[in-house]
Amino acid sequence: MEFAVNVPTSVGSSEYSTMPFTDAISWADQRQFGLDIEALGYDGLAVPDHIMTGGGAGTMEATTTLAALAVETEDVYLYPKTINNPLRHGPFLAKTVATIDEISDGRLKLGMGAGWKDDEAKAYGYDWPAAPDRLRELEETLEIMKGLWTNHEFSYDGDYCSVDEAVCKPHPVQEPYPPIMVGGGGEEFTLRITAKHADCWNYWGSLELMAGKLSVLEDHCETYGTDYDAIEKSWFARCVIRETEDAVAELLEEVPMFKEENLDESEHHLVGTPEQIVADIERYREIGIDEVVVEFIDFPGTEGATLFAEEVIPELR
Template sequence: MEFAVNIPTSCGTSEYSTLAFCEDISWEKQRDFSVKIEELGFDGIAVPDHLMTGDGPTTECLVTTTGLAGITSDVYLYPKTINNHLRHGPLLAKIAATLDCVSDGRLKLGMGAGWKEDEATAYGYEWPDAPTRLREMEETIEVMKHLWTETNVSYDGEFYTLSEADCRPHPLQDPHPPIMIGGGGEEFTLRITAKHGDVWNYWGSLELMKRKLSVLSNHCETYGRDYDDIQKSWFARCIIRESDENVSELLDSAPRFKSENRDADQNHLVGTPEEIIAEIKQYKDLGIDEIVVEFVDFPQTEGARCFAEHVIPEFD
């Protein structure tokens, strides 16, 4: 099983903020935290893609990821999840190919259709309906694969028209960086994953994930795709300490993570190492083989250290 850590790009008091111990985001905090994450032995670092979240600064995903490429050497780099509608697909292919080269082949590219309309309209983007955004994302993925593996690419689609486009240098990874598709839409997103994705990522309770995986399996049958060829990934926020008393202290500062404050379909990793190990084993039994965690005590590293020392060894 692989373990990646979310590197926050924003924080604050809005409903989207889940970082109880961070007043604002800075490159220095992201940098120092990421270096420690690699030292602790995690497999990857993930970076969200937003323009405006929280009520303070928000750092841009791809620039942040490139900066992290320069200060790390082993972890995979995981833009998670690119809001496709905010990027011109062929240009994103060029950026991703270059980032894979710059990072010595460590890119794992997360793709999504976006959900946060207010940040898009604030920046002057039109915001089409979800089916349109999903078709656009699917076409982006098709175009990227052509550009990453061919030269002089011509393409005539609904959203993009290319005429002998050259995306060299191609990515170092053969045939291209793995593409993660994020989201739980059963009619569109999971179908696109079955057809085009190398990885699928979502969040939620065991029952919710079980249902989504069943739908994904059905879509794989439709396309003649081997279900086992797709890596299944789960995202969770994490509060971990070695004693129940210390966990309770953290929950007093971050009450939204108390069990009574969660919706039925939500789930987080909250507790002692033993409790979290037991929780992860249930997801592993579902077929989940990547866990992406965001430590609520960021930019502190105590939670990450505790997780690395006590949880990860149980899944080696």
């Protein structure tokens, strides 16, 4: 089982950011946190892709942050999780990804999604089509990127995006290209796109919800004749961890949204002592989860990340 850690691009409290222990995001905090996470032995650094989640505290751009982390780190894989496809021109994104893979010497793991946060896109002047159109555009983007990464010249005439004898060199370091994760839980479109195009699938939620999505993914793999077992299954969870139950309860007073009574039935986070969290993750491993992406709510501190690395990960590898 692999473990990646979110390097936040925004802080404070909003519908996406839940970092109560710092008032503003900064590259200095991101850099130090990323270096600390690598030193603790985690497998990867994940970077969310948003442009307006931090409110007045600000939001850092994902691909720029990834390129900087590529220079600062040595071994961890670098994981945009998840690129908001409507905010990027697909062919240019192929160039961006190839460049970051070059800078990192082949450590990029590409997370792609159709986006969900319409207010930030509209605020920045983007059109925001309905979900089916965004998902069809995502599929075209994946096809274009693969073509650009594996051909000297590549042409493609799509409904949403086209290229004409385009060259994307240098190609990515990884051959034939970086592993592609598709993020999202839509059963008709997203999981179909995953089965057809992806090396990894990531989502969040309760054990029952995840198990149901995996069953649908397996059905789509059967339809396309793809190997379900070859697709890495990844789960995202925010984490509230301390050595004792009393310390966990104290921390929950700072982030009451993670208290059991404040969660809906499809929502689940890693909350508890190391022993409790090991048992929790084991349940997800039993349904086929290969990777856990964790966001520690005590960023930019590393108390939670350190405890998790020392007492949780060794029990699951």
